[in-house]
Each structure stands twice: as structure tokens, then as C-alpha cells.
Amino acid sequence: MTERLGHKQTAAMFTLMVLGREVPNPELKELVGFTLTGKERTQLNDGGYVASEKSGRTFVHELTDRGWAWCEKELGAKTPPPPRPQSTLCSVLYLVLGGFDDFRRKRNLHLADVFGTTTPAPAEPVEDLETRIRVAYRELVREPRGWVGLVDLRPKLGAPAAEVDAVLKELSRAGKIHLVPEDNRKALTAADHEAAIRIGGEDNHFLSYEAL
Template identity: 35%
Template sequence: MPDEQLTLTERSVLLVLMAEAREMTNADLHAVAGLKLDGKYRQRLNDLDLVDSEKVGRAYVHALTDAGTLWCAEELSSERPARSGPAGGALYVILKGLRRHLEDTGHTLSEVFRLDVGSQVEAAYAEITGGNGESVRLAVLRDRLNGVPKDDVDRALELLARREDVHVRAESDQKTLTEQDHEAAVVLGGTPRHRLLIEVPR
């Protein structure tokens, strides 16, 4: 595929999808990197089979295809595109540094760029609570995380619990616990925890 078919924005979208290692809406892309993929640009990346875009409700959800993942790996060795500007130039210097690191260590891109489960947990918590800082059942939280493996969520909760503003607590009234609550619990310090509370900044 000729590189000249892609604009710097299209290249950047591909690299952001690689780095985030997840499906992303335009709102996600904009929040993370100030980018959007729509109109003819979305159509071009879809036609080139680099990105799969599925309409969910009123928004498109974008994901790298296998070909898109391969393109990203090859882009680590590419020259800086013409008229890419200083930010684009800096990006391609970083990509070359990343390529050298991968070659030196024998690691792969999938080992470097993995889903940031902690951020996904915080985002799901914010969606459920509307940002009001109330306590949320882990069973409800896991449902919102849409199939993220339990072990990955457990590890993220363990790391989040080290923060002073995050509280992963046992249910005070154990009689109210359902089978779903027991299955969703995370064990910290030898105690099953069933609820998450993230304090709202004052």
C-alpha cells in the first residue's frame, strides 16, 4: 500500500489505536489525542482494510485490523512523512527509538502496548456513578467493562487500591450479597472485597 495515500492524521489514528490496544470511538480518540476519524478519512482506512469501523448507536467504534497492526509495525522503520511538521517529526523519531528497543529486547508491539485496564475501570466507574463518588458493586462494574478478563481487572483494582482516594471494600451487610457479587469479588489482604469507591476531588 503506497504510504502517500495516508495523511498524517490517518497515520496518527492508526498509531493511537495501536498504543491504546482497544476499540475507540471518535470521542475516545479526541479525548486521548485530539483526533477524529470520520468522513472520507474513515472510508479510506476502511477501504484499505487498516481499520474496522462499526456503527454502535449513533457513534462509530474503530479498531485496528490485522493489516492495520502490520502497518503499524512496519511504520516503525518508515521515514518521516513530508510536511509532517515538528510534532510529526518528533513522533517518527520516537517510533525509530521504539523499533531499536524492540530489536534489542526481542519484544513485540503487543507486549509493549496493552490495554490500560486501570483507566478502563476508572472510566466505567465514572459512567456508572455520573462522577458523584458513590460506592459501586464490583459485579456492576465488571458488567460495564464488557468482558475484560477478571484477572486483569483484579490486578487493576489491586493497583488502584494503593491510592488514597480509592477504596475497594467488603460489603458491610454480607447477607445482601448475591452469587454474582461473590463471583465478582476481588481478594485483597486475604479479604474478599465487593465494592469500589473513588473519592471526588474537592
């Protein structure tokens, strides 16, 4: 069973899921009639579901890997009722989402495969670059699921940074890899900063494959 979130938080999570990218509060307001602020935002941030970053005078939000996983579990949770306050439309919507989840599972799709389509497709076929990322990771890693620095990985790929970033973000959303920042910021070099990938308002410097 997934952690139960409030009505507004659930709506925000599903909105970010469908858009599949960073979304500023003004756009949320325009699309769904509310912004993600205050306690609703901080709880989602603290729970690791949503990454929020201050941009000028507003916040920008994006689902984290854990947020995508929560959405997948929530869609498939047919026993728990929708969050309160409930309405007939809300209950029907959950039935529709449950039917969509059955469709997704039968075709072995992740939510990011369906909704994470806003990232521009790389010019190079994803399969080729994804394979090269996996091969380079194997060459560099020292233990199963170990961490490899992007500063060491990128030179082995021979592809533009934007194309590599697009594939890494898709792999991350699909749960195939994990990306984390360097804890000791003082240890970062200029090359580390340049090689980092920015997701959810945070620079990430290390990669680990969930399984090879």
C-alpha cells in the same frame, strides 16, 4: 516501504495502536482532538487497516491485524519522512518512534506485546492456555495453515470463553494466528454464533495458525 497514509490517518493509526482496543469517536476527540470520519475512515476501512462499527450514533474503531503490521513497518521505516503537513515536532516524534522500534526489535517484541495490554489478563497462565489452543488446533486441522472452526476448538480447551477470547486476541495481534468470519452467514448455527469471537466489530468463526 509502508503505504503512505495522510497526516490524520497516521495519527489515528498510532492512537489506536497505543490504546490497543476498540475506541469510539468521542474518546478520540477527547484524547487527540479529532474523530475518524469521512474519507479518512473509509480509506482505512477499505485498506483493511482499521475496523469500524456503528455504535448508536457514533463509530467505534479498532486496528486490524493488517493495521498492527502497518504500524510496525511504519515505526521501522527510517527513510520515508513523516506524512505532510510536517513540523519540527512531527519529525522529532518519528525519530523517537524509530528508536523505540530498535528497542522493540532487539527484544523480539511485537507492538501488541507492548501496547495490547488493555485486555484483562486471564486467570489461567497464558502459556498453558496458549499451548492447549495450539494442541487442539493440531488435532483438528487437516492441512498446514488450514482453518478450524471455533465451535470445534472451544470444547477441547476446558476454559471459560472470556479467558479463551483474551488469549486468541493476543495471538491475533501478535500475528501468530488469523481469525476470519464465515462467508455464508446462512450456514451458521446457534453454536457457531455462540463460539464466535468478536474483533473490530466483526464476529469471527474460523482460526488458522501462521506457523506451528
